[in-house]
Each structure stands twice: as C-alpha cells, then as structure tokens.
Amino acid sequence: MDHNDVFYKFVAFTASLHRVTHELTKDARPDSITPVQYSILEHLAVSQPVTPSQLSDCLYISMPNTSRELRKLAEKHLIEKVEDSEDRRKHYIRLSKEGQLMMDEAFAGIQARFYKRIEHASPEDVEDMKHALDVLQKHLFK
Amino acid sequence: MDHNDVFYKFVAFTASLHRVTHELTKDARPDSITPVQYSILEHLAVSQPVTPSQLSDCLYISMPNTSRELRKLAEKHLIEKVEDSEDRRKHYIRLSKEGQLMMDEAFAGIQARFYKRIEHASPEDVEDMKHALDVLQKHLFK
C-alpha cells in the first residue's frame, strides 16, 4: 500500500462528497435567495449568533460583500441584526422566525434525501459511519 | 444517543470539510483561470478523458456554459479536444501537457498543505482515517 493513499482517498472522497452534497441540497434552496445567501443562512442555522466579521472569515466573503448580502437578507426579513450592548461596533446576526422556518424546511428535505440515500445501511453500518465521521472530524478538522 | 445523530454529524462534517477544502485549495488556483475553469481541470485531472456532456452532468454546468468554458480553456492551451472516431458528434476532452503540468503543481501544493495538516497524526491514526474514508465512501457514495 502506497504512502500517499490517504491523500488520494481524501481527494476522491472530497469529490464524492461534493457531488452528493449537491444532490442532497438541490431543490432545497428557495428561488427567492441566491446560492451565497443560502450559504449564509445555512451557516447561521448551524451557529447562531455570529458577527458579520465571523461570517466573512468562515465563508470567505469580503466584508463589503458580506454586508451587502446581509442587507438583502434583512430586507427579505430572513435575518435580524442586534447591536452588542458592550461594543456598539459589533452586530450579532441571527435567523428571524421566517428565516428559521425556511431553513427548517430546507434541512427537512435534505435530511429526508439523506436517509433515503442510506436506507440500505444496517444499524451496524450506521454506527460505523458515525464512528468514521468522528474519526475524521477529530484528526482532520481539529 | 439520538437516532438522528448520523445526519447531524454529517452536516457538521460537511461544513468542516468545505472549510478545510477551501483552505487547502486556496492559492492552488492560478489567477489565469476562473474558479469554474479550475473545477473543470480538477475533474479532468481525476478522470480523463470525458465528453462535454459528462462534464456538464458531473459539475452541474449547462451544456452551453460548459462549451464556452471549454473553448476558453482550449484557447489557453490547457485542454485538448478529440473527435470520437465512431460517433463524430462526441468529443473527448483531456488535459494538454501544459494543463497537466498546471494541475500537477496545484495538487502538489494541496498535498503539501494536507500533510502539514495531519502531521500530528500517528501512523495508527492515519490507518484509522483511511479506514474511515473507505467506510463512508462505501455506505454514503455507492
């Protein structure tokens, strides 16, 4: 077995995951928002609240562009901005009720397609997958 | 442990992988090509040759846009097109020498950053990761 196996496996894996993610999330995004806006909402759905700077860092969107997209999302009533009471330069962004609802729906659809995709897997397989995700999370993303 | 653990782990994992992939591949793409063009070359680097239709399917780019980007890549001498001798409607796309070189360099950089990222992992950890990638590949992407 070659020493470089891990890297090649990783590359192949990443390509596959990219494809599957696209498959799972297609049709999940409402037409009323753009892909970048969806990625912002998705990030918010997972970690709330965040500041515009944090979003900018995590999603690799420049501050001016982050600001523009957040304004558009606010105009669509999908997010809310709150000033930090300690440092009034900082703003905290969170999903609005409406935004939360939109993302709940999106995730429900994704989740349904996800489970359909692994419906053939036995309970032991599922445990194996959980463990595998943990292992990679630990060594690769720590 | 909740029944939905796999899905949540999967979502968190996907977000992490997305972030890491961005980190690994940033600076890998030469300024002379656009992100979409890079994704085409990347796909070619992994599976060669492919037809424009296959590229269109795999990368979710419409045929007209695929055609346009392939033309641009050909103008930059990064790919070559060959007609199928049996069915002259079909074209096979492969990297040119120059394109192969560009992708070799890109992958070398990515690989270096990848190994730096897991340099703390023991040989056993690496084996665990390989196994984990195989497990997920098998159950999730089959």
Next chain:
DNA sequence: TAATTTACTTATCAAATGATAATTAAAGAG
C-alpha cells in the same frame, strides 16, 4: 429517405459575485 434525436456550439442577456476605495462610528492606546 424523411423525421427525430443526440452532442455540441454560438450568441446574447441578466444576475450574482468579487474587488476596491472611501466613509462612519465606536473603542482603545498613548
């Protein structure tokens, strides 16, 4: 062999995204 389908191309337009410069307002440092 005429009609249809497939693979791909060209042209064009609109929308989304990226990049830069300049500005505001608050906080922190000297």
Next chain:
DNA sequence: CTCTTTAATTATCATTTGATAAGTAAATTA
C-alpha cells in the same frame, strides 16, 4: 484629548456565472 485600530457600511465597477434561444452536424429511427 488626539491618534489609531476595529467593525461595519456604502458606492461603484468589472468579471464570472447562469439561463435561454437558436443553430449545426452527425446518428438513429420509422
């Protein structure tokens, strides 16, 4: 109290990407 830094915004422009309509040429089908 001034100077500098930080967080975010506004305005503007170029580029990239997406979407659609129309067209060509080869293969397939009826």
